[in-house]
Amino acid sequence: MKLSRRETLVLGLGGLAALTLPLPATAAVDEAIAAFTGGAPLGDGGITLTAPEIAENGNTVPVAVSAPGAVAITLLASGNPVPGVATFAFGPAAGSRMAATRIRLAKTQDVIAIAKLENGSFVQAKATVKVTIGGCGG
């Protein structure tokens, strides 16, 4: 069993660790990406991430991702204390390689989706989702 530093901390300190993450957020994201891709290069195209430009409610933000030919898609919330959201695996019989869910976003941030394709390559898509206090519309 291989534990990342972050996972070790979570194990050691429980929920508190998520709030006092010692790693910079970008490091946690890089680590999560590396865990999924094994460090392989990321291409563009062939993956569609649909997310609102501005979240209506940061606690439940609808996101959908579609990547024809994907065997797995991972979803990351780059600005959350714990960036990993979900990884969806698609078997050979899957009719369409898409997933939709609702995620919680702590603040304005990029949501990242990475798909592993059948040929072993990886593609990614990003969307900036703004989480706002609201009010004052004209």
Added chain:
Amino acid sequence: MISRREFLQASLAASAILTGAGLGPWSRLAAQQRLTQDQLLAFPDFGNVTLIHVTDIHAQLRPVWFREPEINLGVGEAKGRVPHVTGADFLKLYGLTPGSPEAYALTHQDFVALGRAYGRMGGLDRIATVVKAIRAARPDALLLDGGDTWHGSMTSLLTKGQDMVNAMNALGVDAMTSHWEWTYGTRRVHDIVDALPFPFLGANIFDVEWDEPAFAPYEIFERAGTRIAVIGQAFPYMPIANPGWMFPEYSFGLREERMAQLVDEVRAKADLVVCLSHNGFDVDRKMAARVRGIDVILSGHTHDALPEPVLVGQTIIVASGSHGKFVSRVDLDVQAGRMTGFRHRLIPIFADAIAPDPDMAALIDAERAPFKARLEEELATTESLLYRRGNFNGTWDDLICQAILSERDAQIALSPGVRWGPSVMPGEAITREALMGATSMTYGQCYRTEMTGDRLREVLEDVADNLFNADPYYQQGGDMVRTGGLGYRIDVSAPMGARISDMVLQSTGEPIEPARSYVVAGWASVNEGTEGPQIWDVVESHLKKIGTVRIAPNDSVVIAGA
């Protein structure tokens, strides 16, 4: 007040005659023409389709004073481009003469003096005259309402929008979309929509639970053998900019992909594709560049009045102002499923030059009759022009903030940067109707709370990004939150979270300390359960105490990066 005869020396644009991409100056040719109803309505018929666009009337049944913005900063690609051009620059851009009726209608300069010469603008009875005249020439014209129609006045608040619904039904609207309509709550919207004789369009309104379209996205009209698809786009940031708890069943959003799908879908069924939009101008300009196949965007929300359409690729964007000041007429030539040319006129509704339509005038009188005494009660007199429109505090906002500070015993006042609210001229009485025109809403409670300096900065940063994000898709429209008792510096070109600095508590001149708590009062909170007296009662109490309003110049906001 000015008679119709006195208009004779003034000039107002005949339409620029526009076909294809040949956008010329609005009106230079009109220098000798007379400001009469006939001239205001002059429009050589063109092509085979006519669209009439009104938007953001904000329940102004009667003619109003409305000062256009002095400061309307654009950022990113919008910097220095319409609609972010004001005052003398605007006049120069369109070849308009300072002091002319167009200058008065479209810019802020010399507003008081020109207002005294040219009079109020708008009024649904005058608009009815214009609409009837256009329909007399073009019986197949479509009248499209861009929304923000049912809200904005005392009578609309008291009748929950019914006065406007009755008036717009009488006007003969063919389709509408929505924004502030939703602030009456889901149930009221449904009650009205169920009885509307025309479609309430919203391609981007989805059911929250099932994430499925909840309202008709478009309507296809067949007019004289031409099929016209009208796609409605409601205000995308409804649950964020306004209280989402009032319509929790619905989700909005830009939904650009859906718009693209719908355009493709209707292209197969229609000869002309029109988007009736409440996106706001910068959002519409971006959408026009990214979603191909829309012929005409009738743009609302940001209250911009442009004398010429803006061309983006093959799409024309028409911006028709607010508060009933303008009606746009767009004639189009549509042949073999293609828009081959257009002619456009932004018709200014000079209330003293255009005769009221008697039927609509009678309807308006009847709607107002039950409330007449309350509407007309004079609360105070103003020596200063009261206006709101602009990126930062207007004098109306300063007055409201002063009332909040005084009546709610607060250190800092916050007032929403909405773009609606007619002006009041110096020397005029401030009636209750005028006050409600600047404040009425279904969530007008004036809260009083404590906020840390850090939280205040977050609020200012958050609103600043809604206004000055370089990507229009992240802008919500509206203007900067207005502050009383609080000064700050803003760099509009700085990135998110880094625009606000030098916050000062004006009563002491001391810097705002991040960790210290301040007593803050404000109104129009989007949070459910907000408590406090209604803002118009707060301001009314203040007005009755002071009797005479005089607003000193406000230099509490220092602007950089523009």
